[in-house]
Amino acid sequence: MNQNSNKVKWYPRLLTGEMVRAVLSGHKTVTRWPLRKQPVEDVAKRKGEWVWEDVDGNIFRAPVRPGDVIWVREAWAELTAVSPATGEPIPIGPGEQLIEPPTFYMDRKGYKRWNYDGTVIAYRANSDVMFCDGDGFSGEMADKDDMPHWRPSIHMPKEYARLFGRVTGVKLVHVQDINESEAQAEGVRPAFSHPGLDGVVSQPFYRWGFWRLWDKLYAARGLGWDANPWVWAVSFRLISKAEAEA
Structure with missing residues (x-):
């Protein structure tokens, strides 16, 4: 319908x-x-x-x-689709959904390079994601101000x-x-x-x-x-x- x-x-x-x-x-x-x-x-x-x-x-x-x-x-978090540590797309894990795929370009040597864009949504109810900062660090070494965080369900957009x-x-x-x-x-x-x-x-x-x-x-x-x-x-x-x- x-x-x-x-x-x-x-x-x-x-x-x-x-x-x-x-x-x-x-x-x-x-x-x-x-x-x-x-x-x-x-x-x-x-x-x-x-x-x-x-x-x-x-x-x-x-x-x-x-x-x-x-x-x-539901409770959720917005993640990037490309790893800041490897520069490659991150495999979609359980309790996650790819919303916008990352884009890429070809460098001067003809190699595919991924832009740091794209959007993955993790759902707290059944996700086992481990958050990392923009440099790829997690845990005690991570920059807590540069990390995704769980957001309350009331703020989830329909998309x-x-x-x-x-x-x-x-x-x-x-x-x-x-x-x-x-x-x-x-x-x-x-x-x-x-x-x-x-x-x-x-x-x-x-x-x-x-x-x-x-x-x-x-x-x-x-x-x-x-x-x-x-x-x-x-x-x-x-x-x-x-x-x-x-």
Whole structure:
């Protein structure tokens, strides 16, 4: 689908490293986030296929619909494509993506020489990159002011993204409505306890694992599990960048 002609919406989602790895492994196929403005008391009725209304007449429209694209923002670093130590292109490692290939020129003797350009993006969730400075030094010998560094997911531009999901379903629900299978589809690890339980039990639950993750992300904003906020629950299937842009 063409983004412009078919009005496909692209919606960014910030994910932790753990959740990025869950998407990569195929364990995360659903994502939830709280509404920016919470409905008053309860959602009174559905006004349309993707529109709801609360008891005070406030309207809530789904931020995405089936067919739209979610693109993942994650912690990242921008690397050069040519090694400052060898002057040659650097092999692309795990958790890295070549965005712009380096250019080259032929010197007077007819040898290929690489320009120090090109862009490689490393993704913190599964990259084993070791940063070096402009002279090729790493570790204690490196110039710390002349090195790439991990940047927060909120600052990732869309052209550097590597994970794209085609939306397959959207629901407006309370966060506590999640069941065990839905929590597993969130990509979390099962937990033997939750914040409201003293001690542990003999069997772990995905729902409790999701509870812990949710509070880690949203409790400080007053939207934790106990507040039971309204959330968008969006299911998706992982697609390639080419399919997302088609």
